[in-house]
Amino acid sequence: MRKSLLISCLLSAFHFLSAQTPASYSIQKGEIITERIPYQDQYRFESFRKGTVLFAKGNTASSRLNYNYLYSEIQFIDVRGDTLSIAPEPLVRYVFIGDHAFYYHPDYDIYLEAVYESQVLSLLIYKRYQVFDRNTQMIKGYVDANKTFYENFVYEQDNRIIAESLYEFYNLPSLEDLRISYQENYFFVDKNIRFYPAVRSSLWKIFPQYRQSLRDFISKNKTNFSKEEDLKALILYCQQFLEQ
Known part of the structure; x- marks a missing residue:
């Protein structure tokens, strides 16, 4: 299980740059997902960039950050060079990576990237990979609010638990043929930081x-x-x- 740590970020202006859209991948039985998907397609940016996180109370911290499409998480590199994830935390308000702004959605424990900002509404996008079985049915997990995200992810097929965590699921040989598909969904956020599906x-x-x-x-x-x-x-x- 990877370590998690909270870090923070300073609010700044929104600037938005385009990035290449990741592809979809077919995963054969026995393949490891994180080895099958190229490293550059697992992340929003080609490399970890200077960034900050702003907490609801106004305190901040900085690190080299990137957004991971597989885990829908903001990750950072610690002083030892290890890649870790920011723990889901309602106190996080914004994350800034270079000129890109991310809002933390506390109800879903996800990060939404801002693509257009105005005084009345802002437009956010949720980018991630979704896992489908060979019949293109989305694999569903469940989340228990009393446990961490990794502990909650369960993939069942024929009443079997294949992986007890999302991290294990992506890093152990697949027991079935799968398809990993890049997905996007838009959200609105109002001036009071209330989130709505677009x-x-x-x-x-x-x-x-x-x-x-x-x-x-x-x-x-x-x-x-x-x-x-x-x-x-x-x-x-x-x-x-x-x-x-």
Whole structure:
């Protein structure tokens, strides 16, 4: 089991750079997932970068950081050169890696990267790999709030526990043919740091008094909630609500 440690980061301006989208991979029985997927495709950035984490109480710390797609975690390199993970912690508010900002979502214990920021709403993206069996059914685990994320991940097939932790699952020979697929999902976050899936119903909750106006905009522009540029245009439209 890998070590976990909390570190922290200083709030700064948002700048966003594009990165190559990771591929999907077929895993044959007996292969080790972390050996099958190239190192550069396991991480958001090509190398660990200077970064900081900002806690809810305002205290900070710094280290070389990177975001891992397999574990959906922010990782850092300690003084001995070991790669460790920041423990899921509700007190974490933001993580900054270079010019990139990540919000910590305490309900899901995940990090969401900011891709567009405004006074009324910000657009975040959740990037990770998902595991599917050979029939393309997503493998599900469960999470018990009283245990760590690694301790909670269980993959069952035919009532057998194949791996007791996500770390073991990715680093032991696979017992089945699998597919690892890169996935993205968008979220909104409001000025009070409340998170919402980027779907229509979320807008009704955020702007109940402007529901009809939003419906008209979405219909007229044929807004696709899975397209980043469409969501940015929608947020730009919502800016007017600050002045009303």
